[in-house]
Amino acid sequence: MCRLKVKLEDKNVDDSNNDNLLSIICTIDTLRTLIKKKLVRVVDVRKAEDYQQEHIPTAVSLPLAVLLEKDTPEGVVDILESLGISDKMPTVIYDDTFGALAARVAWTFQYVGHTNTALLEVTFSHWKNLGLETDKNINTFPKTQHSLNINYDIHADAPYVEMVKEQPNKILVDSRERLNFLTEHIPGAKNIPYTMVGSINNSSSILRKPEEIKRFIYNRGITSDSEVITYCGSVGTLSGLTYYALKLAGVKNVKLYSKSFREWKSLGKPKEEFKDANYWDLSAE
Numbered sequence: 001m002c003r004l005k006v007k008l009e010d011k012n013v014d015d016s017n018n019d020n021l022l023s024i025i026c027t028i029d030t031l032r033t034l035i036k037k038k039l040v041r042v043v044d045v046r047k048a049e050d051y052q053q054e055h056i057p058t059a060v061s062l063p064l065a066v067l068l069e070k071d072t073p074e075g076v077v078d079i080l081e082s083l084g085i086s087d088k089m090p091t092v093i094y095d096d097t098f099g100a101l102a103a104r105v106a107w108t109f110q111y112v113g114h115t116n117t118a119l120l121e122v123t124f125s126h127w128k129n130l131g132l133e134t135d136k137n138i139n140t141f142p143k144t145q146h147s148l149n150i151n152y153d154i155h156a157d158a159p160y161v162e163m164v165k166e167q168p169n170k171i172l173v174d175s176r177e178r179l180n181f182l183t184e185h186i187p188g189a190k191n192i193p194y195t196m197v198g199s200i201n202n203s204s205s206i207l208r209k210p211e212e213i214k215r216f217i218y219n220r221g222i223t224s225d226s227e228v229i230t231y232c233g234s235v236g237t238l239s240g241l242t243y244y245a246l247k248l249a250g251v252k253n254v255k256l257y258s259k260s261f262r263e264w265k266s267l268g269k270p271k272e273e274f275k276d277a278n279y280w281d282l283s284a285e
Contacts, residue, residue, distance in 0.1 A: 022118035024248050025207065026092045028132070031056075031120060040090045041083060041141070045101045046124065056094065056120075056127060057135040060084075064101045067108060068235060076112045077148050084141025085114065094120035094127075098198050099206030103240035107256055113149030119244060121205050154243075156229045156255040158267055161186065164229070171222055173246075175232040175239040176261075186231065186264055187272040190220045194238040197245035207241070213249040224250045231257040231264075 020039050022030075034040035035058055042059040044051045051061040060083050070079060085091055091114060095101040102119050109117045120127075128134060164170035165188045172189040174181045181191040196216050199205045207213070222228060228246055232238035236258035246254045265271070 020090045020116070022090050022092070022116055024118060024244055025121045025205075026118040027121050028127070028130070031092050032132070034090060034092070040092055041085050043083065043091060043093045043105065044124070045093060045095045045105045046097075050096065052136075052138065054128075054134040054136050056124065057133055058139055059094075059135065060139050060141065062105065064095075064105060064237070067105055071108070073112045073148055073150055076108055077146050080109065080112070080114060080146040081143055084144050085146060086144045087114070087147055088116055091117045092120050093117065094122075094124055096124045097237075098123065098241070099244075100194065100198070100237040100241045102206075103244050104235065104237045104258070107154065107236070107240050107243055107258070111151055111155055113147060113151060115151075119206065121207075123206065126204065153253070154255055156231075156257040158257075158259070158263060158269065160255075161229060161231070161257055161264070162269065164227075165189070169227060171220075171226050171228045173220075173222075173228055173230045173239075173242060174261075175230055175242040180233065182274045184261075184265075184271045184273045186261065187270055189231075189272075190222075192216060192220060192242060194232070194241050198241050207245050207248055210249050213245050217246065217249060217251070222246075222251065224252060226251060227253040227255070229255045229257055231260040234260055234262040236260055 042056050043062050044055045044059040045062055045064050048061055048063050062079065062083065067079060070076065091109060093102040093106045099119055106117045106119055161172065165172050165186060172186055174185045174189040174191050175194045177193050178191060197208055197213050199208050228251055230239040230242045236256055239256055239260060243254050243256045
């Protein structure tokens with residue numbers, strides 16, 4: 001099937017307009033308005049073949065695998081520039097995987113300094129199910145320039161995790177499902193499965209309401225003033241979703257250990273496990 005490749009100009013985008021600053025979650029109505037005004041870059045992080053079938057109007061394609069291949073600060077800035085994303089341009093990211101892939105990409109953009117980034121409140125499937133407009137054009141934009149301004153406050157690496165994992169004011173959160181957590185995890189970590197904070201069975205939103213998230217995290221001793229480091233099994237997707245859930249619930253200081261438990265194990269770091277875990281241990285409540 002022949003696809004139309006469209007190059008779009010951004011003459012109507014005003015990077016200095018503070019009225020276009022995005023919240024953590026971008027609503028459908030907000031995105032549709034920004035698209036009509038040509039004031040946003042929409043990023044589709046599904047597989048390329050899914051994007052080619054159809055996507056949200058004006059969206060560009062950035063499969064997560066492509067980002068992970070260039071997952072250095074300089075590499076991510078190159079990606080931003082190739083997508084025509086300049087420093088302050090509002091950028092909304094979506095996927096079709098309950099928000100986890102989009103969360104990892106959004107966090108990465110913010111880590112290298114693109115602060116004006118948000119998650120779309122719904123998946124692409126829900127967007128379609130609502131009967132909203134879609135696009136089949138392969139959209140490209142003129143290459144632009146983007147500065148590199150790393151936000152170290154939202155990032156954690158293995159040495160940092162090892163240093164703080166037993167400090168009472170630092171809380172390490174494992175975002176994997178309960179059984180995986182019980183099998184093995186970083187010592188001292190608390191388990192908040194991504195299914196507790198994400199609306200996996202509620203397609204109207206990728207994250208639960210802030211009040212619900214607050215209830216879950218307060219039960220684990222997490223307050224708005226806590227420092228929380230999230231991690232998951234491999235590349236920071238599930239923990240990326242938890243990262244944004246905690247931010248949505250008002251936790252000010254959240255970091256993502258993006259290389260997560262896979263790297264921790266490969267480095268031979270200590271692990272903790274429940275050898276005598278029983279049925280009741282599977283409950284995360």
